[in-house]
Amino acid sequence: MQDLLKYTLRIADTSLILGQRLSEWCSKGPTLEEDIALSNISLDLFGQANGLLEYASKIDGSRTSDDLAFKRNEREFYNLQICEQENGHFGDTIVRQFLCDTYFMIFYQELSKSEDETLAAIANKSIKEVSYHLRHSKNWLIRLGDGTDESKEKVQKSLEDIWKYTGEFFEMDDLDNLMSAQKIGVNNIKLKDEWNLIVNQVLSDAKIKRPEDSYMMTGSKKGLHTELLGKMLAEMQYLPRAYPNAKW
Amino acid sequence: MQSGNIQKIWELLENVPDPEIPVISVVELGVIRDIQFINNEYIISVTPTYSGCPAVKTFQDDIHTELINNNILNFKMIIVYKPAWTTDWMNDKTKAKLKKYGISPPEKIAQCPQCNSKSIELISEFGATACKALYKCSDCLEPFEHFKCI
Numbered sequence: 001m002q003d004l005l006k007y008t009l010r011i012a013d014t015s016l017i018l019g020q021r022l023s024e025w026c027s028k029g030p031t032l033e034e035d036i037a038l039s040n041i042s043l044d045l046f047g048q049a050n051g052l053l054e055y056a057s058k059i060d061g062s063r064t065s066d067d068l069a070f071k072r073n074e075r076e077f078y079n080l081q082i083c084e085q086e087n088g089h090f091g092d093t094i095v096r097q098f099l100c101d102t103y104f105m106i107f108y109q110e111l112s113k114s115e116d117e118t119l120a121a122i123a124n125k126s127i128k129e130v131s132y133h134l135r136h137s138k139n140w141l142i143r144l145g146d147g148t149d150e151s152k153e154k155v156q157k158s159l160e161d162i163w164k165y166t167g168e169f170f171e172m173d174d175l176d177n178l179m180s181a182q183k184i185g186v187n188n189i190k191l192k193d194e195w196n197l198i199v200n201q202v203l204s205d206a207k208i209k210r211p212e213d214s215y216m217m218t219g220s221k222k223g224l225h226t227e228l229l230g231k232m233l234a235e236m237q238y239l240p241r242a243y244p245n246a247k248w
Numbered sequence: 249m250q251s252g253n254i255q256k257i258w259e260l261l262e263n264v265p266d267p268e269i270p271v272i273s274v275v276e277l278g279v280i281r282d283i284q285f286i287n288n289e290y291i292i293s294v295t296p297t298y299s300g301c302p303a304v305k306t307f308q309d310d311i312h313t314e315l316i317n318n319n320i321l322n323f324k325m326i327i328v329y330k331p332a333w334t335t336d337w338m339n340d341k342t343k344a345k346l347k348k349y350g351i352s353p354p355e356k357i358a359q360c361p362q363c364n365s366k367s368i369e370l371i372s373e374f375g376a377t378a379c380k381a382l383y384k385c386s387d388c389l390e391p392f393e394h395f396k397c398i
Contacts, residue, residue: 033382036375037372037374040378042300043298043300043302044298044300044378045300046299047298047299047300047301050299050300051299117330118329120330121328121329121330124329125296125299126299128332129298129299132373132396135373136373136374
């Protein structure tokens with residue numbers, strides 16, 4: 001059961017942390033419509049994380065979903081490192097979101113075939129939401145890349161800066177191999193061709209260059225993160241930790 | 249074996265409005281998937297519209313209040329994810345209520361709920377709630393919300 005718990009937490013944390021990052025745009029979006037869009041996407045990610053954390057809580061048997069979100073430390077979080085990267089400017093956020101949305105789309109399609117009924121059901125529901133998110137980030141990336149000289153230059157740089165975090169999408173460790181062999185989890189290596197297909201097509205439509213693969217960041221499967229996660233958690237977890245029984 | 253009055257529970261839930269769109273009930277919205285009576289307890293299966301929709305918690309509280317106010321104390325709600333909620337579960341009567349309320353109902357092609365024009369433009373794919381997008385009518389120029397098809 002510990003294996004399934006950890007596997008579920010990886011998926012949950014990835015949605016939770018990206019949702020938390022995106023929520024920082026709330027009230028600061030470049031236009032009112034975009035403010036609402038980014039906040040809505042954040043909300044969907046929180047919803048997905050909530051369903052997964054409820055399931056993790058059930059497997060765990062002693063901690064609630066809130067305990068799992070608010071009372072674990074940085075090294076006990078297993079989200080992909082790309083999710084904790086800062087929002088930067090709007091183009092940075094759109095590039096990060098597009099790379100993640102494409103990954104989510106393909107990942108959830110595979111997870112929906114899981115023999116674990118709960119994971120399959122959550123994946124099926126998430127596909128509907130993620131396909132909408134992907135349409136949003138894709139259209140923005142094309143508009144920015146194929147836009148003015150300045151917007152093109154900016155998103156090209158955004159892509160180069162974040163590229164080193166995309167290697168983690170396709171990593172497999174012992175737990176992934178085990179879950180995949182039991183037909184519960186996803187074989188991440190198999191996601192790569194389809195991810196490349198979508199990403200290459202959109203980058204070509206956006207008239208920006210795909211960066212060369214070089215050194216790729218790694219570690220989140222072991223709870224290793226960039227320094228940014230700790231700061232995020234400090235803010236996210238402050239209230240439930242400072243006032244443990246607070247109700248609102 | 250006691251069977252309980254499942255029909256009565258359905259009728260009571262017809263009185264619980266959607267917190268965001270009060271002209272339709274949670275039953276019409278399609279989020280009440282099943283009601284069973286097991287071991288002297290009503291088991292109400294509820295499915296979220298969008299995973300993160302804040303209204304889900306609100307309508308659960310509202311269902312709770314409605315049942316308690318009608319002296320139904322032996323119930324519990326469970327969240328089900330499968331099958332995933334779809335706007336296909338709304339019938340024509342419900343869609344007509346949405347339109348009358350000023351929301352373009354979930355059809356493949358959005359249409360101005362005021363003047364029925366199909367000449368419209370998308371303002372934003374995301375609206376004030378997760379389930380709606382923002383449009384503007386090119387004929388009567390009124391902005392309106394469209395219930396997304398999912």
